[in-house]
Amino acid sequence: xxQLLPPEFFTATVPLNAYLILSAILFAxxxxxFMFRKNIITIYMCIELMLxxxxxxxxxxxxxxxxxxxxxxxxxxxxxxxxxxAVGLAIILTIFRNxxxxxxxxxxxxxx
Amino acid sequence: MDVILFTFFALVAIVGAVNLVxxxxxxxxxxxxxxxxxxxxxxxxxxxxxxxxxAQLVVYAxxxxxxxxxxxxxxxxxxxxxxxxxxxxxxxxxxxxxILLVFASYVITQSMSNAKAVKFGAFSGGGPREVGWELFxxxxxxxxxxxxxxxxxxxxxxxxxxxxxx
Amino acid sequence: MDFILLSILKTAIAAPVLLGTLAYLVWIERKVLAHVQxxxxxxxxxxxxxLQPIADAIKLLTKEDFIPSxxxxxxxxxxxxxxxxxxxxAMSVIPIGPIVEIFGVKTNMGQADISIxxxxxxxxxxxxxxxxxxxxWSSNNKYSLLGGLxxxxxxxxxxxxxxxxxxxxxxxVNSLNLREIVNGQAGxxxxxxxxxxxxxxxxxxxxxxxxxxxxAETNRIPFDLPEAENELVSGYNTEYSxxxxxxxxxxxxxxIITACSVATTLFLGGWHPIIPNELGGQFIPTLICFFFAGVxxxxxxxxxxxxxxxxxxxxxxxxLGIGLMFQVPVxxxxxxxxxxxxxxxxxxxFLFIWVRGTVPRFRYDQLMRFAWLVLFPAALVNLLxxxxxxxxxxx
Numbered sequence: 001x002x003q004l005l006p007p008e009f010f011t012a013t014v015p016l017n018a019y020l021i022l023s024a025i026l027f028a029x030x031x032x033x034f035m036f037r038k039n040i041i042t043i044y045m046c047i048e049l050m051l052x053x054x055x056x057x058x059x060x061x062x063x064x065x066x067x068x069x070x071x072x073x074x075x076x077x078x079x080x081x082x083x084x085x086a087v088g089l090a091i092i093l094t095i096f097r098n099x100x101x102x103x104x105x106x107x108x109x110x111x112x
Numbered sequence: 113m114d115v116i117l118f119t120f121f122a123l124v125a126i127v128g129a130v131n132l133v134x135x136x137x138x139x140x141x142x143x144x145x146x147x148x149x150x151x152x153x154x155x156x157x158x159x160x161x162x163x164x165x166x167a168q169l170v171v172y173a174x175x176x177x178x179x180x181x182x183x184x185x186x187x188x189x190x191x192x193x194x195x196x197x198x199x200x201x202x203x204x205x206x207x208x209x210x211i212l213l214v215f216a217s218y219v220i221t222q223s224m225s226n227a228k229a230v231k232f233g234a235f236s237g238g239g240p241r242e243v244g245w246e247l248f249x250x251x252x253x254x255x256x257x258x259x260x261x262x263x264x265x266x267x268x269x270x271x272x273x274x275x276x277x278x
Numbered sequence: 279m280d281f282i283l284l285s286i287l288k289t290a291i292a293a294p295v296l297l298g299t300l301a302y303l304v305w306i307e308r309k310v311l312a313h314v315q316x317x318x319x320x321x322x323x324x325x326x327x328x329l330q331p332i333a334d335a336i337k338l339l340t341k342e343d344f345i346p347s348x349x350x351x352x353x354x355x356x357x358x359x360x361x362x363x364x365x366x367x368a369m370s371v372i373p374i375g376p377i378v379e380i381f382g383v384k385t386n387m388g389q390a391d392i393s394i395x396x397x398x399x400x401x402x403x404x405x406x407x408x409x410x411x412x413x414x415w416s417s418n419n420k421y422s423l424l425g426g427l428x429x430x431x432x433x434x435x436x437x438x439x440x441x442x443x444x445x446x447x448x449x450x451v452n453s454l455n456l457r458e459i460v461n462g463q464a465g466x467x468x469x470x471x472x473x474x475x476x477x478x479x480x481x482x483x484x485x486x487x488x489x490x491x492x493x494a495e496t497n498r499i500p501f502d503l504p505e506a507e508n509e510l511v512s513g514y515n516t517e518y519s520x521x522x523x524x525x526x527x528x529x530x531x532x533x534i535i536t537a538c539s540v541a542t543t544l545f546l547g548g549w550h551p552i553i554p555n556e557l558g559g560q561f562i563p564t565l566i567c568f569f570f571a572g573v574x575x576x577x578x579x580x581x582x583x584x585x586x587x588x589x590x591x592x593x594x595x596x597x598l599g600i601g602l603m604f605q606v607p608v609x610x611x612x613x614x615x616x617x618x619x620x621x622x623x624x625x626x627x628f629l630f631i632w633v634r635g636t637v638p639r640f641r642y643d644q645l646m647r648f649a650w651l652v653l654f655p656a657a658l659v660n661l662l663x664x665x666x667x668x669x670x671x672x673x
Contacts, residue, residue: 014118016227017220019159022122024216026129026148032209033133041138041184045145048176049129052152055168063159063235064228068242071164072251075243078164078171079258083265085176089183090272102189139353139415146408166397174404178434181408185415185427239393240454 019060026053038103040092044085051081114232118158125151137191138184142177149173160235163243288389289370296369300531301331307631314635325589341520346418349517353416358518358525361409365532368402371395372539373457375549375615386457387615395456396448399540400441403495407433409529410504417517425516428642429504433495435649440491442657446484446664447475447544460548474547480667483660485545487653489629492537494649496530499634503642538626539619546622549615560610563617567601570594 030049037043055074062070092102099107128148132141149172156165228234247255305320305327312319320327345354372395375387392398407430414426448454451462465473476485494501518526542548551559574594581587604613640648 012113012115013229013231014114014158016230017224018118018122019155019230020220020224021217022125022155024213024220025126028209028213028216029126029129029133031212032205036205037133039138039189041180041187041189042132042141045132045138045141045180048172048180049132049145049148052149052172055164056152056155059156059159059161059164062161062238063230064224066235066237068237068246071161071238071243072246074161074164075167075247076251076254076258078167080261082171082176083258083261085179086265086269087272089179090269093183093187093273096187096189102187143353143408143412162392162394163397166394166401169401170397170404174401174407175434178404178407178411178430181411182427182430185411185423240397 016060016064020057023053023057023060026050026056038105040095040102040104040107043104044088044092048081048085051077114158114230117232118155118230121151121154121158124148125155138189139181142180142184145180146173146177149177158232159230159238160233161238163238163240284383284385285389288385292370292389296366296532296535297528299535300528301335303531303535303627304334304527305331306627307634310628310631311635314632325585335524338520338524343520343522346517348418350416350418353412354517355522357409357413357416358522358529359409360412361406361529362525362532364402364406364409365529365536368399368536369532369539371398371456372536372543373460373548374539374619375612378612380612387612388457391455391457393453393455396444396454396459396540396544399536400437400444403533403536404434404437406529406533409526413518413526419517422516425504429497432497432501432504432642432645432649435646436491436494436501436653439487439649439653439657440495442654442661443484443487443491444540444544446657446661447481449661449664449668450475450481456543460543460550463547464550466554472547472550472552474545474550476545480660480664481545483656484664485541487657487660488541488545489626490653492541493630493633494645496533496537496630498534498630500637500639501645503639503645534627534630535623538623538630541626542619542622546626548622549619551614551618560614561605563604563614564601567597567604571598571601 027050030046030053033046034043034050037046055077058070058074058077060070062068062074095107096102101107125148128144128151131144132148135141135144149168153165153168153173156162156168308330309319309327320330323329323333345351370389371392373386373388373391377384377386379385410433411426411430414422414424414429417423417426447459451459453459453462463472463474467473471477475481493499497504551562553559553562571594574590574597578587578590578594581590603609604617
């Protein structure tokens, strides 16, 4: 069956820049969502999207230089994102309990 | 084959990201983000980073996003309402994002003109053994510091989310 | 390209076998549970109720697929298939036999041989939480939401001691590849005692902790409060009927098979025989089959009911044939590892069903307290002690 497909099917490769541009696209979409959404949790998820885009670019650079260091940085980004998600969601829970809303437009004074 | 896999999962990631930003209800955004993370996990596999791909599935898609989904279900806050418009700035958003993107792509392609082509299986240094070795020799201090960070995060989350007993 | 064709062929063989096993697992559960409770299980549909799963499948497929109007349609439809997909995908990385050569093609008996197989299983069982959480939430119903949230919280709480209990034999084996983990348990100590991870040493505690966490991950008694019929009106699958309910059902049994297969691979030595092949281990499958065939022939000759004469006789003859097949030289290398793997997984599944019939269920706060205050420290201490032993042995 291997003869039915052109040889480029097996040897075609993806240029590295494609991965970096994908990472830039995801980061830009995340930044856009971060600035224009009104729900706190959605904003938080856009931050996570930006962190993921940066992870992709770290791993891509690890491939480019042939070392594993980029993947280690990506691992630390994941760990920090986990810790940040836990504390951030606890803060969001507290805000919801105190203000009763999740729209950031309505949480704009320090006093109740 | 590489090209097909990359194109498919890159499209899944982009569609998921756009869906995340455009959906009104946070739970749809959360599930789109899970789809983005799974697609990214496959892209990490294509780049030879096996351990990070598995860690992305276990940690990000399997724990952090579950936490998000939990909080959204617990709070049950409902879909986002229309709020005061941003004035003139709301028309600047999309064009400025597009400009950011074009600028970033230009800088990338100019500075990485000697980039390698990505072939599945070309980088074999991403297995758990190599990652673990580096993590416990060169990066031992950051590793221990992150364990303290996680401890602080646990303590903080428990204290913050506790119900006040008056 | 050959790899893709081979994978498709293996999937085409493995998928019907897995689905058939799921269906007959329901029969086995009902019969074993019934005999534990001193009654007979299904015995009317076909000889000894053997056609009961088929009757159940027809019933579930032809029931009215009632979708309430207040559910969130997209997630209501998506949730059962997510649960089933993650449960069944996790089975694909588990090796059920050694590397064999069939018709000149060298392949491993298992769908995929990945160097991070164990992490992938952890990840896929972690993603299985989404199916249940979404089912509870999309049903727009207090009981379902509570059941779904409780079940998700239970699953993620027990994932932690499970991962740590899995990490303890990994310290000994030094690989995440499931095939290498099984091959590391290949030898025999003193010539007769198998070198399995659960035999001898601290790993018996890891095995027990893993089994308890597997009970909780698969929502089985004693941890099945989220789906108990008399507590939460059947929990997260209250609003589901027909095919989607069947999908949840199948997902639960697939999770059980996956958890037992992982326990077998990590702790019970995978496909290695219990007595070395040289000392007669290769005859054990045949002897066991002859024993069962003998029992069935005895019951065929002294039947308890008239139809037994035929049914017991036929099944006895089939099992006799299978026993003889284990000795045929060409098939032996394929069939015997499969027999050992299947019998170990079968024993663990029997344990699951036995516990279901015997043990009362935990209350939800007792369940969570048990996970965080008992199992998690126990797993950590076990990991620490294993690390000490490994470090001391390597000096």
